[in-house]
Amino acid sequence: MGCPAKSYREFARCRSQANPCVTPLVEHLGRGPGTPSTIIVLDYSRNGPLTPTSRSVAEAELANLLNATSASAIQGRVLLVENIRPNLISLLGALLDIDPVFFAGHIATDYGDIEKAPAPPSIALFPSQIAERGYLHLHFQRVFDMGTSEDFKGAAYALKTESNTPRNIRLLPPLSGRQLALARANCSILLKQIRDSWICLILVDPPTTTIVEKGQGSGGRKGYPSEPLHGGFEDFAQRASFTSFTSTPNDPLLWNKRSMLNSLLYYFRHQPPGFSTTAQPSILSLGYYPTRVALAEWVIYIHLLSRYFKYYEYSLHDIQTRLHDSDIVDLQRWRRRCMQSRRKLRLLRAFIEHWLPHEADKQPWDLVLRDVDDVLWHLEHYSRSLEQMIPVATSMVQLHDSQHAMLETANVSRLTFIALVFVPLSWVASLFSMSDHYSPGGERFWVYFATALPVLVVVLLLSALQWGQLAEKLKGTRRLLRERVRGQKTGGRLP
Incomplete structure (x- = not known):
């Protein structure tokens, strides 16, 4: 069946017949133009220094810029695109x-229901298939401080970022009066050869400044402010000494960690690159800094997971006031997150192991693999602990509900006893209300007490009887009578 590929969107639609995971990209390309993207170009000259020159370019300049890459003194270019919009995807895909x-792996990061949409490439493809394709998707979680928890009462659990590629944000249970949130993030890296030059395309998400309710736009919706928890991830580069710090009036190496784009620009400009020559860098060399940033974000996620694990341990110790059915749901969500996170890190590990034999300097990536294994170990440890905590928490919630049901039963018993007291009295009162002689103050009012009290005593005695034991006694008596009758009949036949 032929597919007339007249545009990049039609090409993607044709490709979705063979790879259904491309379907979300086709739908994304059919949307509106979106907000403008930020494009930064880092140029590496031929046989020049490894420090690149950077500049910002407009989308209209991209066609001429990419066509002139090999015809200039530029050996290679790193093209950083923040908040890529559908029109720019079509332009870069065609050029x-x-x-x-590749674009579908950057756009589609949701773990949606399989009956509604096909799985994203990170799930639909095997780790070996993803590694062989030669482009890297760094999926990670970012932790945000949303402020005081009082501002989020009644807020939805599922939120989204306001960007050209909306990402999922999940509100977490408040901790010490603070509202934290988890945001799904992605950084995609692609290396292409253009004759005797190369170009590296890096796609990053924009800073998370406004979040909206899932499935709705920002119109008429309140925008919640967010900040990276404690200022963001830990810097993994070697910093300057105190002597150099005192010799400079201010530190020029500070940057806004809210933006992945600014973080990558900082490392590409001010730190030694991951490759020793600009002639033929590898995908691992160009992906070194993004990988390190992603792992640094994973470390914050591990600490957050440890804190919530302690939070649920305290909930188990204080079942009367803290543990609820919602905690069971949260524990199930954390278990699912751990499973998804472990898969993301295994994809990264499989990619590094596939391309590591082609690297001249393997030592930096050996250290990266150790860091990946360390994060994986913590995730597996907490995942096993959650597996053990969920049935315990479920049993304790059931025990709490049973205790509550017993208290309710005791209250019903008290009400039943009160009814037993007043029903005979009210019945006798209604009986004697047929004549004025038996009303209070009448000459025969004493008859009411003479009748009501014996009736009340009889009702209370009947309610106090153990009817089950009485039924057993009646059955035993009936059995004895039958045996006596049978014995008398047998004795009558004897001579």
Whole structure:
């Protein structure tokens, strides 16, 4: 069946017949133009210093810029795109002849229901298939401080970022009066050869400044402010000494960690690159800094998971006031998050192991693999602990509900006893209300007490009887009578 590929969107639609995971990209390309993207170009000259020159470019300049890459003194370019919009995806896909699966892996990061939409490439494809394609998707979680928890009463659990590629944000249970949130993030890296030059395309998400309710736009919706928890991730580069710090009036190496784009620009400009020559860098060399940033974000996620694990341990110790059915749901969510996070890190590990033999300097990536294994170990440890905590928490919630049901039963018993007291009295009162002689003050009012009290005593005695034991006694008596009758009949036949 032929597919007339007249545009990049039609090419992606044709490709979705073979790879259904491309379907979300086709739908994304059919949306509106979106907000403008930020494009930064880092140029590496031929046989020049490894420090790049950077500049900002407009989308209209991209076509001429990419066509002139090999015809200039530029050996290679790193193209950083923040908040890529659908029109720019079509433009870059057509100019660089990019596989739609690459853009689909950056756009589609939701773990949606399989009956509603196909799985994203990170789930639909095997780790070996993803590694062989030669482009890297760094999926990670970012932790945000949303402020005091009082501002989020009644807020939805599922939120989204306001960007060209909306990401999921999940509100977490408040901790010490603070409202924390988890935001799904992605950084995608692609390396292409253009004759005797190379170009590296890096797609990053914009800073999370406004979040809206899932499935709705920002119109008429309140925008919640957010900040990276404690200022963001830990810097993994070697910093200057105190002597150099005192010799400079101010530190020029500070940057806004809210933005992934600013973080990558800082490392590419001010730190030694991951490659020793600009002639032929590898995908791992160009992906070194993004990988380190993603792992630094994973470390914050591990600390957050440890804190919530302690939070639920305290909930188990204080079942009367803290543990609720919602905690069971949260524990199930954390278990699912751990499973998804472990898969993301295994994809990264499989990618590094596939391309590591082609690296001249393997030592930096050996250290990266150790860091990946350390994060994986913590995730597996907490995942096993959550597996053990969920049935315990479920049993304790059931025990709490049973105790509550017993208290309710005791209250019903008290009400039943009160009814037993007043029903005979009210019945006798209604009986004697047929004549004025038996009303209070009448000459025969004493008859009411003479009748009501014996009736009350009889009702209370009947209610106090153990009817089950009485039924057993009656059955035993009936059995004895039958045996006596049978014995008398047998004795009558004897001579």
